[in-house]
Amino acid sequence: MSEPAPLRRLLIVDPCDDCHRLLPGLRSAGWDVRSSTLAAALEHPCDIGVLRLQAAHLRHPDAVKDLIKRSNTEWIAVLSAEELRTQNVGDFVCEWFFDFHTLPFDVSRVQVTLGRAFGMARLRGKGAAPVDLPDHELLGDSRPIRELRKLLGKLAPTESPVLIRGESGTGKELVAKTLHRQSQRRDKPFVAINCGAIPEHLIQSELFGHEKGAFTGAHQRKVGRIEAAHGGTLFLDEIGDLPLELQANLLRFLQEKHIERVGGSQPIAVDVRVLAATHVDLEKAIGLGRFREDLYYRLNVLQVVTAPLRERHGDLAMLASHFAHFYSLETGRRPRSFSDGALAAMGRHDWPGNVRELANRVRRGLVLAEGRQIEAQDLGLQEVERQEQLFGTLEDYKHRAERQALSDVLNRHSDNLSLAAKVLGVSRPTFYRLLHKHQIR
Known part of the structure; x- marks a missing residue:
């Protein structure tokens, strides 16, 4: 029996008449559609947000920025052709929104955009670090940080x-x-x-x-x-x-x-x-x-x-994501994800300044990034040459293949490790040994 399709929650903020005419088609396509005012939008959890962007929002953009930063999902702007010609609207939309549509709607294009945005939101959600943790929280899930937290629990009292x-x-x-x-x-x-x-x-x-x-x-x-x-x-x-x-x-x-x-x-x-x-x-x-x-x-x-951070490479992506969210509040820019090239460059860097250096580089990257993602050069790191990424020793290939297989199966069966081990064709003890070896979970 096939699994039911996941519920896709769509929130339309300050909907217009054209937005209301879209609703029957969106609901028949499987979207759970709700509407809200901008002030109440955070009270409605959603997978994708659509905002009817108007001149008043552009004159006072802080409320829109706050919504997008705190909702941790992808947003699509809806504008009239006249509003699209407003000064600086292009920079604002490119900085804060996944995509935009002009009125009247092209219904088929809206459906495609919503699907792409939903896929991107799910990808972002899997690797996102919890950003509401206190600033004194020791972040990370590598073996050194887990052992440190365990030790501190014994010493603190x-x-x-x-x-x-x-x-x-x-x-x-x-x-x-x-x-x-x-x-x-x-x-x-x-x-x-x-x-x-x-x-x-x-x-x-x-x-x-x-x-x-x-x-x-x-x-x-x-x-x-x-x-x-x-x-x-x-x-x-x-x-x-x-x-x-x-x-x-x-x-x-x-x-x-x-x-x-x-x-x-x-x-x-x-x-x-x-x-x-x-x-x-x-x-x-x-x-x-x-x-x-x-x-x-x-x-x-x-x-x-x-x-040192060089012994905690498994925590790099989580820590970088945490700092990207944290410093986005300071820079006034939307939190950005990291490109594959940036992640590869971070993985190769020795981090002599440790977590403090990572925080400073991410802060710099948020300021310098021009695209939707932070690139290696934005972090002040040298991008790994493609040839260097492709070739390595046989052990390197085996190590990467093992880790990729574990990551893939956990993405699908993280709630059932027995099934995950069965899918990989290994025993549960072997599966746990591999998780320990690659410092996953």
């Missing part, structure tokens, strides 16, 4: 200090925020200080605060970062850059649980959980006399290591 190690741009502050968010201190302050970004002569005051008149320019009492974090979490980023004198003061605080402001004499009890992060080799720094060994052991009670 404890009160022990945690040392977070990893290359620059790998999300060490996100790890710290996740530990705080999942801890018993979640409703208390999270205070971060970058030890390498504050002038050395100000670090003492920034960390511990100062009393009025403690030094020239100290016109009033200042509460330091440690004291401001009382009851919550103190995150010391780039701890390896902390001067030796301050390392001694920090060690004393960790041992005694109280501080003294600069120029003060009264001890102040402070209850914080300390998280520290570094991208430098602290053991080597200890050997060179640049970092205190006793402070190292105080901070390194529990340890987390963040994986």
